[in-house]
Amino acid sequence: MWRLKAVWPAKYMDRMVAHMESAESLKDAGNDAVKRGEYAEANEYYTEALQLTSESDKALRAILYRNRSLSRLKQEDFEGAESDATKALEYDGADVKALYRRALAREHLDNVAAAFKDAKEALRLSPKDKAISEMLQRLVIANNEKVKKATSMDNKVNDMSRLAFEGSAKDKEQKVQGKSVPVLLAVAEDNNEPLEISVCAIRIVDELIKNHGRALLFLSMHDNDGLRSVRRVCRLMCARDAKEYVDAAGLILQRIFNALAKMDRSKEIKPDPEVAEGKAVHPLSDF
Known part of the structure; x- marks a missing residue:
């Protein structure tokens, strides 16, 4: 019995190491697919790698979600990209790439306020990043346009209400x-x-x-x-x-x-x- 208890953890660890090596190799294959522009293929690699990891593999899972967020962005699956970036941020809230990718996804989903919040935090963490700075400028303009449009609509509604009910x-x-x-x-x-x-x-x-x-x-x-x-x-x-x-x-x-x-x-x-x-x-x- 004692010998069995001593041997089992070693076998268990060997299996875990094999899984980790396999997940790492799948992650690398996904990265190579992204470089080739094969984004659907990259998604499959990242997804399979995630299935081989457990919640304890926090660092690797964060990278896999962050990377899959990029491949989904490239496929214009903005909801999927937002979801993956959010999951990556649950493991590491200061992940600048995940913040940037979620901001991009939210910008395309016309969720300007949330995108602005993400971009602002990303720029705080990486103040010299030109891409983030340019995105923030775009979002400021988009937000101002939304406010202007909302104000115009409110005024029209008020005018129609006065016309009808005063x-x-x-x-x-x-x-x-x-x-x-x-x-x-x-x-x-x-x-x-x-x-x-x-x-x-x-x-x-x-x-x-x-x-x-x-x-x-x-x-x-x-x-x-x-x-x-x-x-x-x-x-x-x-x-x-x-x-x-x-x-x-x-x-x-x-x-x-x-x-x-x-x-x-x-x-x-x-x-x-x-x-x-x-x-x-x-x-x-x-x-």
Whole structure:
């Protein structure tokens, strides 16, 4: 028994050394593949090497994750590159290469704030690194543009809200009939506007026509011919392809049909058959 206990650790250590040597050789093969521009091949080598290591092999695992982050960056797998760089940093938070690579990945993922934080820390650790310095300058410009765009969008949203909601509740009919809704619809249907602005505009219109009377007023303002005006409202859903916009525009269409049938689900009021028949809309096959 005593002899077995003495021999087993030696065998175990031999096996561990063999694994380590194998993982090291796979790492070297991965590095050679990167030099040749064979990034998919490099990924396979690094992945296989990681599978041969254990959590106790911290230094080697950090290098493997950091290196695989580079090969994934080269393949434009930015999410994978970010994930690998993060894992490398869990072993060594001061790994400048891992910080730089994660910053690059985040820059491509448009996560400017997080990329800036990584680049700033990398430059602190390596102040003479030109590549990091240039990246930081890019990120400062990108961040300023984001702030400017966000401010512009906030101002547009505030302007649309004031246009729609300032004044008393009794003015809402005038807003539907007047300039407020046409202006909002023009914004909603303008493909040059950011999607967020178009969705906001269509939701404000939806808020304005929650009342059945205002919903019918909204319908009538498009055309005196009921069928053609319904077609016009239906086309709102086709202005943008994004699901978020289509869903918001669909609510307006639902309100119109509810108003035509005097239906209100929130109050459990079912469609009035006589009203629905009198305002029936034929299939819109060519809208």
